[in-house]
Amino acid sequence: MNTDNKPQVFKDATDFKTQFCEECESIFSKTYDELNDFERYYALASLIAGKARNAKVDGENDEKQVYYFSLEFLIGPLLDNYLLNFGVRDIVKAGCEQLGTPLEELVACEADPGLGNGGLGRLAACFMDSMAALGINGNGNGMRYRYGLFRQEIEGGRQVEMVDNWLEHGFPWETRKNESAVVVQFGGQVVRHQDGERFWFTQEGGEKVKAVPYDVPILGYGAKKVNTLRLWSAEPATEDFDLDAFNSGDYAKAMKFRSDVEAISQILYPNDAGEHGRVLRLKQEYLFVSAGLQTILRTYEKKFGKRYGEKLWEHLGDHVSVHTNDTHPAMCGPELMRILVDEKRVDFDTAFNVARKTISYTNHTVMPEALEKWPIEVFRHLLPRLYMFIEEIDRRYRDTLPHDVEGWANVLSKTAILWDGQVRMANLSVIFAHSVNGVSELHTGILKASTLHEFYELRPDLFNNKTNGISHRRFLGNANPKYAKLICDAIGEGWLADANQLSQLEKYEDDPSFQEEFEKARRWSKERLAKYIFEATGTQLDTSMVFDVQVKRFHAYKRQLLNVFKILDLYNRILSDSSFSPRPTAFIFSGKAAQSYTFAKEVIRLINSVAEVVNGDPRVNDKIRVAFVPNFAVSSAQLIYPATDISEQISWAGSEASGTSNMKLMMNGAITLGTYDGANVEICDLVGQDNIKIFGLRTEEVDALRAAGNYWAWDLYNNDRIRLGRIIDELTDGTLAHLSGNFESIRDELSISNDHDLVLKDFYSYVDAWDELAQAYGDRRAWNKAAIHNTARSGYFSSDRTIREYARDIWHIDA
Numbered sequence: 020m021n022t023d024n025k026p027q028v029f030k031d032a033t034d035f036k037t038q039f040c041e042e043c044e045s046i047f048s049k050t051y052d053e054l055n056d057f058e059r060y061y062a063l064a065s066l067i068a069g070k071a072r073n074a075k076v077d078g079e080n081d082e083k084q085v086y087y088f089s090l091e092f093l094i095g096p097l098l099d100n101y102l103l104n105f106g107v108r109d110i111v112k113a114g115c116e117q118l119g120t121p122l123e124e125l126v127a128c129e130a131d132p133g134l135g136n137g138g139l140g141r142l143a144a145c146f147m148d149s150m151a152a153l154g155i156n157g158n159g160n161g162m163r164y165r166y167g168l169f170r171q172e173i174e175g176g177r178q179v180e181m182v183d184n185w186l187e188h189g190f191p192w193e194t195r196k197n198e199s200a201v202v203v204q205f206g207g208q209v210v211r212h213q214d215g216e217r218f219w220f221t222q223e224g225g226e227k228v229k230a231v232p233y234d235v236p237i238l239g240y241g242a243k244k245v246n247t248l249r250l251w252s253a254e255p256a257t258e259d260f261d262l263d264a265f266n267s268g269d270y271a272k273a274m275k276f277r278s279d280v281e282a283i284s285q286i287l288y289p290n291d292a293g294e295h296g297r298v299l300r301l302k303q304e305y306l307f308v309s310a311g312l313q314t315i316l317r318t319y320e321k322k323f324g325k326r327y328g329e330k331l332w333e334h335l336g337d338h339v340s341v342h343t344n345d346t347h348p349a350m351c352g353p354e355l356m357r358i359l360v361d362e363k364r365v366d367f368d369t370a371f372n373v374a375r376k377t378i379s380y381t382n383h384t385v386m387p388e389a390l391e392k393w394p395i396e397v398f399r400h401l402l403p404r405l406y407m408f409i410e411e412i413d414r415r416y417r418d419t420l421p422h423d424v425e426g427w428a429n430v431l432s433k434t435a436i437l438w439d440g441q442v443r444m445a446n447l448s449v450i451f452a453h454s455v456n457g458v459s460e461l462h463t464g465i466l467k468a469s470t471l472h473e474f475y476e477l478r479p480d481l482f483n484n485k486t487n488g489i490s491h492r493r494f495l496g497n498a499n500p501k502y503a504k505l506i507c508d509a510i511g512e513g514w515l516a517d518a519n520q521l522s523q524l525e526k527y528e529d530d531p532s533f534q535e536e537f538e539k540a541r542r543w544s545k546e547r548l549a550k551y552i553f554e555a556t557g558t559q560l561d562t563s564m565v566f567d568v569q570v571k572r573f574h575a576y577k578r579q580l581l582n583v584f585k586i587l588d589l590y591n592r593i594l595s596d597s598s599f600s601p602r603p604t605a606f607i608f609s610g611k612a613a614q615s616y617t618f619a620k621e622v623i624r625l626i627n628s629v630a631e632v633v634n635g636d637p638r639v640n641d642k643i644r645v646a647f648v649p650n651f652a653v654s655s656a657q658l659i660y661p662a663t664d665i666s667e668q669i670s671w672a673g674s675e676a677s678g679t680s681n682m683k684l685m686m687n688g689a690i691t692l693g694t695y696d697g698a699n700v701e702i703c704d705l706v707g708q709d710n711i712k713i714f715g716l717r718t719e720e721v722d723a724l725r726a727a728g729n730y731w732a733w734d735l736y737n738n739d740r741i742r743l744g745r746i747i748d749e750l751t752d753g754t755l756a757h758l759s760g761n762f763e764s765i766r767d768e769l770s771i772s773n774d775h776d777l778v779l780k781d782f783y784s785y786v787d788a789w790d791e792l793a794q795a796y797g798d799r800r801a802w803n804k805a806a807i808h809n810t811a812r813s814g815y816f817s818s819d820r821t822i823r824e825y826a827r828d829i830w831h832i833d834a
């Protein structure tokens with residue numbers, strides 16, 4: 020794949036081979052032939068990483084710098100993506116072939132850095148790709164966790180969490196930048212100083228931690244731009260290393276301090292619905308916020324100090340945007356003020372206005388109970404000076420809230436930062452931002468109407484929607500090589516730079532030879548996935564079956580349980596009714612549950628138990644199969660999306676902020692079976708009702724049902740002991756107990772919560788919708804047409820589009 024203007028990295032395959040072999044020798048002092056596959060991968064990645072670093076021209080332009088602050092960047096493997104962005108994938112593939120190791124085998128050696136939980140972290144990674152592709156000065160600011168999200172194994176059907184030692188064999192993409200380390204201070208006391216009229220504060224004592232950055236180059240498509248993802252690691256600041264303990268021979272004590280500090284960047288918190296209350300998490304949040312901002316201000320001062328003199332800091336927002344991904348970086352506001360006021364002598368009001376002009380905030384959560392909060396006591400003890408700024412901003416906010424607003428007391432109770440002994444991070448984020456956005460039309464509507472309603476009433480101008488997007492280069496270009504090639508052959512390569520060009524595929528939707536090639540590509544991807552699943556689990560899938568896929572984090576609201584109920588219903592009906600013949604389907608699940616989320620883990624165990632029963636039963640296993648793919652991660656996701664026929668997006672309406680696997684699957688030609696939730700609504704608008712299957716209650720209906728308070732879920736159980744009731748009975752009657760026992764807790768959860776997630780309520784509508792959709796697969800021509808149509812309409816969901824909108828509306832830059 021070639022793009023104009025790109026720097027030439029390799030002249031041809033011969034040139035590539037020469038450079039590659041030289042790299043092997045320079046790194047390992049061995050010839051290419053003497054190396055194993057991993058070493059060859061490592062040498063290749065080092066060669067490409069070196070080229071990416073060299074392509075970077077520092078201080079290249081004066082345009083605005085965007086700093087994307089996120090505690091998670093779920094970047095996934097980089098090699099194949101960089102080859103695509105450099106435009107050398109074909110040359111390197113040919114060269115590797117000639118050397119005797121297929122490129123795919125080298126690519127498969129790469130570690131998959133799990134530095135994020137799910138959608139939020141992956142979104143940050145897609146945004147990095149798009150900012151570089153669009154030539155925006157985009158800087159990622161995050162944490163370099165020593166261990167990524169746990170590796171999931173399945174034992175006896177249960178999820179078991181293992182350590183993810185992703186750095187074990189080194190990470191060739193990063194460069195440690197000792198000279199850019201900064202000190203971050205925790206604890207201690209605030210001391211007031213006075214000199215005549217002037218007074219100021221310092222924070223004395225406490226713990227000083229050294230934050231050391233590791234930089235990863237982010238190469239844009241066409242290699243015209245290389246940005247940096249900066250990930251921080253915590254180390255003891257040398258002067259605070261416990262030398263006394265060390266010298267007096269108490270080595271263990273000296274080292275304990277070391278490990279306490281290092282703990283800050285050891286692990287990623289694995290709870291994707293908030294892990295509040297742990298001091299270590301708060302330390303992580305402050306460390307990357309403070310280190311990032313110190314660096315930003317240092318760079319800015321160097322660059323603009325002369326130009327602006329006295330007025331330097333007032334112009335910060337003209338040249339710098341700080342974007343906060345959810346509330347995890349919410350301390351950006353007060354920390355920026357602290358540095359400006361305490362270290363740069365800016366007055367309080369100016370500092371606040373500068374902060375607000377610079378900072379923007381994206382919310383990813385609909386549910387008010389999931390919003391991040393910290394006990395004031397914990398906060399003040401860890402960050403005493405920062406807390407003073409928060410308290411003062413909160414005080415001024417309360418003072419300036421007009422007393423004549425309707426329901427003043429209620430508005431204050433919802434919008435104040437400090438309330439009930441807690442620091443409310445969402446309110447902190449809103450008060451310090453000049454822009455607040457949701458991640459789909461529906462979600463932004465819900466923020467305005469309920470989650471952040473009182474803020475919206477006060478400041479409607481702050482709110483805007485930015486529907487999520489995904490890197491179409493990675494999730495179609497890299498992940499689905501056969502389909503990507505077919506698309507290139509039909510419409511050229513322009514879509515890689517401009518995803519809207521995918522719409523040109525509409526001409527081919529009905530073209531029999533294109534359809535035939537599409538099917539071939541799909542079959543290849545299904546074979547590839549089936550092989551992977553067989554190797555990982557021993558489960559055999561027949562690729563002539565429909566591949567029905569639900570891959571995402573495990574959560575009650577995402578309703579993997581509803582999917583399992585459907586499978587059990589099919590199982591029961593096949594056994595009890597010989598005339599019932601559903602479309603043969605393989606149901607594929609993948610995803611992790613937080614360690615402490617018992618219900619979600621039980622659903623994983625249930626899926627594996629159902630898989631064991633179904634796959635082992637010759638009466639049904641030519642009609643239905645079930646597979647649970649362990650350890651969902653970016654790399655396995657890239658194998659799953661291209662093989663999917665039906666994309667399950669079945670959260671209850673009003674619960675999923677956006678979803679992004681819905682976009683990745685649609686782009687790869689899967690048909691969505693979904694509720695009217697998150698970005699499904701926009702997918703539906705784009706593809707049209709004939710090319711998607713929507714079922715279940717709408718948001719308004721869910722709201723009305725909850726408000727009426729007259730839904731009695733157990734009536735559904737009692738009224739249908741043949742289908743729904745039978746499934747619920749099977750949870751506890753031994754049918755599924757063989758692997759590791761019954762599922763009393765799931766049954767109890769359904770009854771005690773009165774079916775909070777509306778699994779029973781939406782059951783019939785869901786099963787009927789699935790049946791109709793699966794039957795439609797039989798008309799291969801109509802199906803393929805709809806599938807290709809989905810790809811053709813998916814350009815809108817490129818994160819390039821999303822980032823253009825952020826640039827235009829929030830960061831105020833041209834892209």
Ligand code: F55
Pocket residue numbers: 136137138139140142290291292293294383458487675676677678679697
């Ligand atoms: C991680 C840590 C905490 Cl403390 C809280 C949340 C998370 C997290 O991973 N959230 C997350 O992934 N949210 C998802 O964000 C996606 C991107 O906007 C949305 O598509 C998705 O709907 C939302 O659930």
